[in-house]
Each structure stands twice: as structure tokens, then as C-alpha cells.
Amino acid sequence: MIDHSAENMTDFNGELSLKALQNGDRNEFSRLVELYSGKLYRLGLKMLGNPQDAEDILQETYLKALRGIKKFDGRSSLSTWLYRIAMNESLMHLRRKQPEMLSIEEPGEGDLEEQEPLQIVDWCCMPEKELMSNEVRRKLDHAIEELPANLKSVFVLRDIEELSTLQAAEVLGLSETAVKTRLSRARMRLRKELSAYFSEKNIEGSVYDSR
Amino acid sequence: MIHGEHCQYLLGSLSEYVDGELTGELCAELERHLAGCENCRIVVDTLRKTVYLVRAANEQIDLPEDVRSRLYHCLDLDDYLKK
Secondary structure, three states, X not given: OOOOOOHHHEOOOOOOEHHHHHXXXXXXXXHHXXXXXXXXXXXXXXXHOOHHHHHHHHHHHHHHXXXXXXXXXXXXXXXXXXXXXXXXXXXXXXXXXXXHHHHHOOOXXXXXXXXXXXXXXXXXXXXXXXXXXXXHHXXXXXXXXXXXXXXXXXXXXXXXXXOOHHHHHXXXXXXXXXXXXXXXXXHHHHHHHHHHHHHHHHHHOHHHHOO | OOOOHHHHHHHOOHHHHHOOOOOHHHHHXXXXXXXXXXXXXXXXXXXXXXXXXXXXHHOOOOOOHHHHHHHHHHOOOHHHOOO
16 A cells, blocks of 8 residues: 655655655656656757657666665655756766766856857747757757757756746755856847747748748 | 836846746836837737747657657566557
8 A cells, every 4th residue: 555644755745755765665666767767768869869869868767766766755746856867867867978078168147148249030939940940959959959958958947848947956955046047048048049040941932922 | 129227127028028927016117118019019929929839849759669668678567568
């Protein structure tokens, strides 16, 4: 019988029992896998940019969770804990893959980038099917891939996994202010990339003419 | 394309603004500014659309069935695969 009585021992939506998980309840663990495996796979895919690495991260996250669940103190929600394992794994993987990139691309919290000239192109009212074309998706994926790890981790948690600022801060061990600052920088970079792309398409005439 | 000092000053708040999380005097100041600055309105609109596009493009990513099978296998949960 699974004990759901202790509220602080269940995850944020109250569906999983930490006590059962810590007692080695396979049924409960399979539910933990079912609930979060899709989200964690997506996190790995966006952080690392390829399906094989995403699968490795997914498996390693749950293997670590299985080994570590007894020591988990329940101070954060289970989902935050899982996201933290997956994000740490992804960041370690990135460091192994691109050590030189990470060492030079760890900008501070300054706003130097935001003082660059802005792209002022009004593309927001273009038809949905043109905004969501495969080419735009590829452009977006590439722009996300190009983000430095410290911005990408915040961006993936907030805008792809749709975690709250507080939850993203807990996962990454950052202040909420740092999460907001990094999210702003990441979004502005992506906006700039899309604006440059749509501006070019507009000049070519192919975007608007194809309505 | 010219962007003023006031625009630069408010730029860091736009992301919070599109999330609807900007409050108080800074939010009021930004909205007063947006009423008279078309460039900043365009930045806000395109920033909001950027966030929307990212979310829309990524919410359809599902766990591939073969990846799911191998995950269950490596966790010794094969008997739960069909449930």
C-alpha cells in the first residue's frame, strides 16, 4: 500500500510518493519514469542538439535517480530534483564535448550585449504557416544550439520545459534575478536571429509574396 | 533604427514584461514609453512572438518509442512497457 498521507513527501502535484520510491516500489518508480521521461528527453535534446546524446542523458538521469533516491531529502520537489540531475549531466556532457567553448563563453551578468544595435523589423504579424515553416524551426534550433551553456540552460528550462522562474532557479542553484537576466539575454539573442532572418526574407520578397 | 538611451535603459525589462511579471513603477514607465516609441513596441511584439514560436515548435517533441523501450530495459522495467 502506498502511503500518500505525508504531503511534504509527495511531489509538487501530489501524485508520487517519495516514501514508496525510497522503499524500492517498482510500480512507483515506473510512474516516475512515465511522468518525466518525455520532458527529460526533450531537455537533453535541446541542451545537446542530438538524439543519441539525449538518450544517454535520459538513461543516466534515471539510473542516478534510482541510485540516489534513498538519499534525497525531499526539500525540493521530485521534478526539480530530476531536472537538476538531467541538467548537470547535460552540462557535464557539453563540457566534455566542447571544453574550449564553455571556457570562453561564460559571460557575466552585464548588459553589454543589450547595447548592440537592435534589429527593428516587424515580422510578428506574418501568417502563422510562414512563421512556423521548417526553415524557421531549423533556424530556431540552430540559434538555441549556439547559445552559451549558461544562457541555454536557463532558456531550455523556462521557455521549452516551461518551468517557473523559481523552479528554474532551484534546478540551477541560481538566484531568481540571475534566471531573469539570463533568460532575457537568451531571448533577445533568438529574437535578433529571427529578425535578421525575416528581414532577409523580406528583402528577397519570398516571405510576403507567398501569402 | 536609432534607439535612444531610454530605450536601452528599458530593454532589460522587456523579457519580464512579455511574461506579464513586470510590476510597479517600472511596468508603468515601460508602458508609457511603449505608447510613444514604435521601435520598442516592435521589439516587444517580436520578442513575445519569439517565445511563442519556441514553445509551439518544441511542445510537439515526444519520446520516440524505441528510446522509451531501451530506457525501460536499462531500468529493468520491461514488464511496465505496455502499461
